[in-house]
Amino acid sequence: MGSFMKVLKAEMRKQHKNYFFNKSIYITLFIWPLLTFISAYYCYKPFRLDKIVGGLDYVNESNLVVFVLIGYLSLVFFRCFVQSAWRFSMERTFGTLELIYLTPANRLAFIMGNAVSSLFESIWLFVVFASGIFVLNASAYNIDMLSAMLGIILLIVLSILWGMLLNALFLFSRDSSFLFTVLEEPMEIFAGIKVPAAVFPIWAKAISAVFPLTYIAEMLRRIFIKGDGLVQIKGFVLISILIGFAILSITILCLKLGERHAKKTGSMALF
Amino acid sequence: MHCRTLYATFRRNFIIQLRAYPKDFFIGNVLSAIYTAVSAFFMYHLLFNGQMKDSFAGYAGTGDYISYVIIGNCMYLFMVRTLLNVSRSLITELREGTLESLMLAPFRRVQYFLGNMLQQTVTTSGEVAVMLLVCLPFGVRFSGFNGLAALIGLALALVSYFSLSLLLAALMLYTRDTYISQNTLFAILFLICGVTFPVQYLPGPVQWLSQGIPVTISLDIIRNSTLGGMTAAAQIGSYVRIAALSAVYCIAGFLMIKKVESAALEKIFG
Numbered sequence: 089m090g091s092f093m094k095v096l097k098a099e100m101r102k103q104h105k106n107y108f109f110n111k112s113i114y115i116t117l118f119i120w121p122l123l124t125f126i127s128a129y130y131c132y133k134p135f136r137l138d139k140i141v142g143g144l145d146y147v148n149e150s151n152l153v154v155f156v157l158i159g160y161l162s163l164v165f166f167r168c169f170v171q172s173a174w175r176f177s178m179e180r181t182f183g184t185l186e187l188i189y190l191t192p193a194n195r196l197a198f199i200m201g202n203a204v205s206s207l208f209e210s211i212w213l214f215v216v217f218a219s220g221i222f223v224l225n226a227s228a229y230n231i232d233m234l235s236a237m238l239g240i241i242l243l244i245v246l247s248i249l250w251g252m253l254l255n256a257l258f259l260f261s262r263d264s265s266f267l268f269t270v271l272e273e274p275m276e277i278f279a280g281i282k283v284p285a286a287v288f289p290i291w292a293k294a295i296s297a298v299f300p301l302t303y304i305a306e307m308l309r310r311i312f313i314k315g316d317g318l319v320q321i322k323g324f325v326l327i328s329i330l331i332g333f334a335i336l337s338i339t340i341l342c343l344k345l346g347e348r349h350a351k352k353t354g355s356m357a358l359f
Numbered sequence: 360m361h362c363r364t365l366y367a368t369f370r371r372n373f374i375i376q377l378r379a380y381p382k383d384f385f386i387g388n389v390l391s392a393i394y395t396a397v398s399a400f401f402m403y404h405l406l407f408n409g410q411m412k413d414s415f416a417g418y419a420g421t422g423d424y425i426s427y428v429i430i431g432n433c434m435y436l437f438m439v440r441t442l443l444n445v446s447r448s449l450i451t452e453l454r455e456g457t458l459e460s461l462m463l464a465p466f467r468r469v470q471y472f473l474g475n476m477l478q479q480t481v482t483t484s485g486e487v488a489v490m491l492l493v494c495l496p497f498g499v500r501f502s503g504f505n506g507l508a509a510l511i512g513l514a515l516a517l518v519s520y521f522s523l524s525l526l527l528a529a530l531m532l533y534t535r536d537t538y539i540s541q542n543t544l545f546a547i548l549f550l551i552c553g554v555t556f557p558v559q560y561l562p563g564p565v566q567w568l569s570q571g572i573p574v575t576i577s578l579d580i581i582r583n584s585t586l587g588g589m590t591a592a593a594q595i596g597s598y599v600r601i602a603a604l605s606a607v608y609c610i611a612g613f614l615m616i617k618k619v620e621s622a623a624l625e626k627i628f629g
Binding site: 116142276287292 | 405418419
């Protein structure tokens with residue numbers, strides 16, 4: 089366990105030093121998501137909110153901003169890991185991956201450190217946004233604190249696991265950057281960030297079932313807007329835990345297969 | 360003989376495009392077109408059952424939300440491409456190591472940028488055509504199409520994007536950063552220029568700001584000529600406005616590039 093933590097800490101520190109060397113990172117971390125969020129909010133403006141379907145009648149003009157905010161906040165969490173995974177693929181090009189694989193460092197700790205450091209990058213953002221939610225939603229303070237805590241913990245844990253899975257997938261090939269294209273935009277559409285998955289046709293529902301973000305976003309919306317308690321959200325919690333375990337097992341499998349593949353072909357840095 | 364720089368740049372960029380980046384951009388574009396269309400389709404048909412506020416038709420000049428969004432995105436693609444290719448041209452030369460030799464040659468700046476611009480317009484037109492084709496099943500309809508008005512509108516729109524890209528080029532060359540400046544600008548323009556929703560929904564001061572950016576006017580013109588069925592004669596006012604704005608941006612852009620260029624060269628080779 090001690091060595092696991094050591095690798096985790098070292099990798100986190102390395103990532104932080106790599107990407108926080110100047111202030112411009114705050115533009116990418118704060119201004120861009122903010123602009124995307126505001127654009128998304130205004131997209132609802134031409135529509136008649138009182139005609140919304142799919143069991144979303146709890147959404148109205150006054151809480152629309154919170155509705156969109158929760159969706160985009162969860163998206164930012166998950167998306168920052170897609171980006172971390174993309175940067176992780178550079179380790180291969182830079183040749184650092186090869187060096188790390190020569191050491192006895194725990195592979196899982198290594199990719200976890202990578203993912204967790206991204207989390208810290210976005211956590212301060214989360215605080216800003218979250219206080220925004222509370223200020224805007226001050227009139228309707230019927231949030232169940234216990235489910236709110238649970239929801240946030242699940243958001244953090246699942247997004248880290250998602251990040252680890254992506255990192256592990258990027259270990260397979262130098263050309264896995266296409267995953268980035270495939271995962272970035274569809275996640276926004278199919279995870280029900282703008283249009284909740286409840287109203288999707290069946291084929292789209294099948295796609296959305298794959299993204300853990302789908303469940304997390306919907307659960308957080310129910311907790312923070314509808315005021316659902318533990319009893320109402322237990323289905324989401326159960327699914328999230330199951331998905332979490334599934335993601336973790338696939339990650340470990342990918343790590344093992346990836347390393348074996350690299351050992352066989354002997355080309356860590358190139359292919 | 361007068362257009363040698365233009366022709367040379369045009370040809371060189373085509374060669375680069377065909378050999379170095381074959382189909383990646385193209386596939387990426389078709390995918391984004393599908394995502395845009397799917398997203399608008401879900402929003403309009405599934406979430407709101409086609410129920411728009413009455414104000415939308417008044418602001419947009421059409422009640423057809425899907426066509427409104429998709430045409431907005433097509434023009435946005437034109438803008439992004441122009442801004443990417445023209446603004447980044449000098450800094451790309453700098454990165455690829457060709458800026459020095461370029462600067463040694465007595466090349467005409469205007470022709471150089473126009474060559475870049477023309478090349479990317481040809482490519483982007485192809486991409487937009489594919490995009491519209493892909494979006495047809497989702498319900499894009501040119502309900503009120505006026506060919507002449509649209510053609511003039513598109514030409515003026517491209518000129519205005521060109522003028523905007525000169526300003527960005529100066530900024531990029533000065534800061535030697537492309538990533539932050541371009542993406543921030545794209546995000547802002549997407550928000551305030553009425554790409555996916557009418558600007559009238561934005562707060563007042565932001566609306567004024569957006570009226571000072573030619574992109575907003577270009578979107579209005581294109582939509583009025585393809586969806587609203589307005590004739591060229593009826594849009595003379597908008598044509599004049601966008602032309603005047605572009606002229607101002609153009610002059611400012613060229614002056615700034617001239618200034619920045621020498622500073623950039625000093626920084627790099629000095």
